[in-house]
Amino acid sequence: MLTVAGLVTGRVLQTRALHLLSRWASPALTCTTGSRVRTVSGVGGANGAGGWYGSLSDAAPVHLCENFLVGVHQVSGLPWWLSIAVATVSIRTCITLPLAAYQLIIISKVEALQAEISDLARRLRYEVSVRGRERGWTDNQSRVQFKKNLRRLVSQLYIRDNCHPFKASLLVWVQLPLWVSLSLALRNLSLDRPALQGELAAGGALWFSDLTVPDSTWILPVCLGLANLLIVEVFSLQRAGASGFQRLVLNGFRGFSVLMIPIAASVPSSMALYWFCSSLVGFSHNLLLRSPTVHRTLRLPTQRSDTPYRDLLSAFINKYWK
Template identity: 60%
Template sequence: MLPLGAVARVCVRLSSSGISCAPLSLDTTAWHLPQSRGRPAFLQTPPPVSSVSLASRRSVSTETGGWYESLADTTAVHLMERLLMSAQNATGLPWWANIIATTIALRTVVTLPLGVYQSIIIGKVEALQPEIADLAKRLRYEVSMKAQHKGWTEKTCRYQFKRNLKRIVSELYVRDNCHPLKASVLVWVQLPMWVCISLALRNLSLGATYSPSVCEELSVGGALWFPDLTLPDSTWVLPISLGLTNLLITEIFSLQRLEASKFQKYVTNFIRGISIVMIPIAATVPSSMAVYWLSSSLIGLGHNLLLRSPRFRRLCRIPPSRGNSDTPYRDLLSAAVSKYLK
């Protein structure tokens, strides 16, 4: 699943970030801190590669398929095609296993370290909260004293407080090297990678690649109830499993919050809706894409649980946060029982 739950959690946590504690120097304006119709687009087969050159094929796809075909013909997508084919040639695994193995490798090598980095940034920001609360009180007091001396109105006091508070918070983020935007780096890497691999599998499954023979390999490279990876899963087992996994990830995030705000509830419900919408979408794409989506979500679920492990957090030197516990999995189970069974 796309890391929407993680994004929402980061945004909600950091939206209430404050500032740090330090001696203030009075100034009239600032306080300083010392340091298409018919078949869906993804099922439409582009013209054979051999009929046109690469430049001509891009021109044709842009005119006939619109933005979707243009995106499917980008360099990043073709690199993912080559990566998948190279992995299959190197390992000799059947295609269904190759897709899962490649997904595990990419998620572990690329996104897991970024997930650790995201947790470190969030932990640092949360560690600033006591300092933030103290400094905010001091700043408010000095604003009130300055207001009496200068005769400021209530509106001017609020403006001066908010402006200086915002600037001091930025200085704190620079001091501790934990700007909240850094916590979103995982999304900006994982989302494009997810899209590119999905489109690469779509191209390979429909023969829209430099090696059309790969399409034939995919047609017999499935397993169990999905032997043909170029066709959608008619049993809906993969799509429904994908939806349930994504919903489980969303619920794990929601169980962390004891008192959810209206914004948090809105974001959680939005992600639940996306998880449900992904079920019919996964039922219309080639099974190769559905296998990738499901395996990616399962690995993401595993990584989310791993990042809650106290031992793993200590190993990665992730700062403690309010949601930390010595028994995170037992706490999750207890919270789920209390929420859904009582």
């Protein structure tokens, strides 16, 4: 449930961020000249939007991300589409991968405590029952005393093992602002930075040759949606005997993955490319953190399987091909 809760928080916040970004990502008014779509000056851009969105797109973290993206492009000499991919891999590997590993350590410690917490709750329930009879407590008073003391004891266990569940959400609170900042940085570079618009317009590849306009073929948006659906399905394979709430959450993630397709089709291709690369890198990191070698390196207290990849493949085949 801890992993599900963290994923719920991240997806809910990301959904809201996507709504805000898609609302302002494309200009409100465009005109077509030949095969190119050009922004009408002063309409729909971040500078024209003003207000809270103008402040957000002009924030220091967004400018820092812009400088980072431009720096990667200039230092590497790579075309813009590949520079975006390299920047995505670099940031997610250097920042979010260590946090994901830390999250895994916290979750494993919390899971390892469950047996001790269950035994503690059983003994505490008996002690509260005996004391309640001695003092004439009502059932409600006994229940309040039990919950109060259990919370205190469980908190002491978390302090003892340095694994408060809130620490497992650290990844979400770092990854989401980073994702928003990079998305807005790419939007600014694609639409509001005349000095770089020409480079980005010619910096694409294959069917998305112009990174400043949406992908009219919808190939990138569909690939993004499929990548997110794959992540959700692989996650669902690990939740044997999921509760009704967990199934509801998974269905919500599936709906969110489909919703991202039209959203990604309405933003500059540079943003859709970043989102797609970010999903692929996140998925690869998720698989990497299931490696027994990584588990041994991190000295995790629990190890579910010595063959996690074979187990995932078998579960996938059994679910979708049998």
